[in-house]
Amino acid sequence: MAYVVPRPNLTWKEKIYLPSIVAGMMITFKHLKRMLKGETKVVMQYPEEKWDAQMPEHYRGAPTLVTDEHGRERCVACQLCEFICPPRAITIKPEEIPSGDKFAKVEKRPKVFEIDMIRCIYCGLCEEVCPEQAIFLRKDYAITGITRAEMVHDKAKLYELGGVFTGLVNKWNPKK
Amino acid sequence: MDFLTSADFWFLSLTSLAKTIFLIFLVVLPMVSYTVYAERRVSALIQDRVGPNRTGFPTSLIPGISKDFSPFLGGLGQPVADAMKFLLKEDFVPGHVNKLYFWLAPCLAMMPAIVTLAAIPFGSSFLGVKMVVADINVGLLFMFAISSVSVYGIVLAGWSSNSKYPFLGGIRSTSQMISYELCMGLSAVPVLLVCGSTGLSAIVNYQVREGWLLAPFTNGGLSFREIALWVPIIIAFITFTISMFAETNRLPFDLPESETELVAGYHTEYSSMKFALFFLGEYTAMIAGSALIVVLFLGGWHLPFIPDGAGQGGLAFLHAIPSWIWGLVNITAFFAKVAVLLLVFIWVRWTLPRFRYDQLMKLGWLYLFEIALVNIFLTAGILAFTK
Numbered sequence: 144m145a146y147v148v149p150r151p152n153l154t155w156k157e158k159i160y161l162p163s164i165v166a167g168m169m170i171t172f173k174h175l176k177r178m179l180k181g182e183t184k185v186v187m188q189y190p191e192e193k194w195d196a197q198m199p200e201h202y203r204g205a206p207t208l209v210t211d212e213h214g215r216e217r218c219v220a221c222q223l224c225e226f227i228c229p230p231r232a233i234t235i236k237p238e239e240i241p242s243g244d245k246f247a248k249v250e251k252r253p254k255v256f257e258i259d260m261i262r263c264i265y266c267g268l269c270e271e272v273c274p275e276q277a278i279f280l281r282k283d284y285a286i287t288g289i290t291r292a293e294m295v296h297d298k299a300k301l302y303e304l305g306g307v308f309t310g311l312v313n314k315w316n317p318k319k
Numbered sequence: 320m321d322f323l324t325s326a327d328f329w330f331l332s333l334t335s336l337a338k339t340i341f342l343i344f345l346v347v348l349p350m351v352s353y354t355v356y357a358e359r360r361v362s363a364l365i366q367d368r369v370g371p372n373r374t375g376f377p378t379s380l381i382p383g384i385s386k387d388f389s390p391f392l393g394g395l396g397q398p399v400a401d402a403m404k405f406l407l408k409e410d411f412v413p414g415h416v417n418k419l420y421f422w423l424a425p426c427l428a429m430m431p432a433i434v435t436l437a438a439i440p441f442g443s444s445f446l447g448v449k450m451v452v453a454d455i456n457v458g459l460l461f462m463f464a465i466s467s468v469s470v471y472g473i474v475l476a477g478w479s480s481n482s483k484y485p486f487l488g489g490i491r492s493t494s495q496m497i498s499y500e501l502c503m504g505l506s507a508v509p510v511l512l513v514c515g516s517t518g519l520s521a522i523v524n525y526q527v528r529e530g531w532l533l534a535p536f537t538n539g540g541l542s543f544r545e546i547a548l549w550v551p552i553i554i555a556f557i558t559f560t561i562s563m564f565a566e567t568n569r570l571p572f573d574l575p576e577s578e579t580e581l582v583a584g585y586h587t588e589y590s591s592m593k594f595a596l597f598f599l600g601e602y603t604a605m606i607a608g609s610a611l612i613v614v615l616f617l618g619g620w621h622l623p624f625i626p627d628g629a630g631q632g633g634l635a636f637l638h639a640i641p642s643w644i645w646g647l648v649n650i651t652a653f654f655a656k657v658a659v660l661l662l663v664f665i666w667v668r669w670t671l672p673r674f675r676y677d678q679l680m681k682l683g684w685l686y687l688f689e690i691a692l693v694n695i696f697l698t699a700g701i702l703a704f705t706k
């Protein structure tokens with residue numbers, strides 16, 4: 144059904160338009176004046192001022208790998224994250240854990256685990272899909288480098304960023 | 320041949336050359352870059368942002384100086400960095416364009432704007448030399464004629480780009496310029512009637528004698544005639560300024576390049592220095608326009624109580640100071656007025672929304688044109704009755 148929008152009846156002052164221009168200019172001038180006097184403070188001067196303190200709990204920063212309280216790398220190289228990753232940022236090459244190893248019963252661990260941070264879109268799907276709670280998005284956001292190679296986080300870097308994470312997955316722990 | 324060897328000829332050519340170099344390279348081009356900077360800074364402040372405040376001058380590269388030079392609000396090196404960027408960027412010419420006109424358009428967009436500056440009297444006189452590059456007695460007509468050429472740059476750019484958005488921008492620009500040129504010319508006529516000349520120097524001299532047109536009390540008193548003339552002059556000033564906004568494609572009339580509808584309008588396909596030339600042309604036209612407003616309505620280089628470059632007029636005790644200082648003061652006063660107008664241009668741009676296209680045409684043809692026309696008769700009537 145057609146709907147007719149009623150035209151507003153403008154007063155003489157509104158029709159001439161010049162008073163509203165002046166009024167608008169006064170508003171913008173007020174903003175300019177408040178900025179110059181330093182009364183408005185919206186912008187953060189980034190490298191000097193940082194947002195870290197106000198960062199929300201759910202912030203999704205760089206994906207990282209974590210170890211558990213026994214120093215075992217929690218990733219079992221199931222490669223689920225590699226397959227779910229939308230931009231295919233993750234590359235995993237699994238290897239078998241040799242039988243003499245302390246964690247031999249886990250059987251599998253990543254030999255190579257690389258996340259290409261140029262590709263990563265910080266979607267968090269890897270964290271969501273991981274059955275071992277081994278990969279987490281931390282709050283690091285300033286991921287920079289001057290070469291492409293530098294932007295690929297290898298396993299060592301990922302563990303360094305991730306650190307230790309305890310709890311939830313206890314199945315690999317020795318029986319009490 | 321006598322003429323070529325005469326001292327007059329050489330004096331004229333050399334002073335003209337010096338004036339041109341001073342005006343274009345030492346004043347207008349730096350003014351353009353710093354207008355761009357001011358535009359970015361003011362727009363940011365109006366929108367509660369900060370704007371470019373980092374780029375200083377890397378004086379720490381000079382041995383012996385440990386600090387970078389970044390005075391005032393900071394970011395004063397930004398125009399230099401911008402220019403470097405434009406110079407160093409890849410100059411990309413798309414394959415589907417008409418090469419000849421594609422190359423010609425940026426030059427055509429910039430040259431008229433610079434040429435119009437020739438007729439502007441930007442100071443009284445300095446060491447006996449008149450501060451205007453070409454002191455012609457049809458100055459105003461010359462400015463209108465040349466500045467209407469700049470539309471060809473935009474039209475050619477739009478047409479030769481061979482793609483739809485630039486084309487639309489070019490078409491819009493043509494119809495807009497045609498509509499507003501008329502109104503601009505007509506709204507300047509009252510000034511000509513009052514001053515009795517189309518020479519810009521003559522108009523300024525009239526205002527030095529009788530007070531600025533927009534502020535006739537600057538010569539000390541107000542006669543009945545001046546008060547009566549004030550009305551049409553204020554109307555002329557408003558219509559002239561509005562048409563000037565439309566002429567220079569500034570918001571609220573920037574339809575040829577309205578980003579939200581036409582990507583970037585007529586210069587969508589341009590990159591690097593060719594794009595910069597359009598930019599330069601636009602801002603130079605803005606400066607020329609402001610200069611024209613200053614000359615027509617705001618008394619040109621004149622400041623009340625200040626003598627001119629020949630040590631004439633003004634307060635008597637100021638004549639003790641050498642007159643070349645007053646010449647410099649006049650030049651500074653002129654460019655200060657222009658700078659204030661430029662700031663108003665910027666301020667308006669970041670306040671008002673863009674007109675719709677039919678509104679723009681309606682405003683031009685149905686209101687401004689009529690007002691300017693009636694205003695001429697009003698001025699003529701007042702002049703006839705208050706003789």
Ligand code: SF4
Pocket residue numbers: 206224227228229230231232233258262263264265266267268269270
């Ligand atoms: S956050 Fe998303 S894009 Fe980044 S590695 Fe994980 S799954 Fe891939």
Ligand code: SF4
Pocket residue numbers: 217218219220221222223224225235272273274275276277278
């Ligand atoms: S991080 Fe998690 S999902 Fe990815 S391979 Fe390791 S265990 Fe599997």
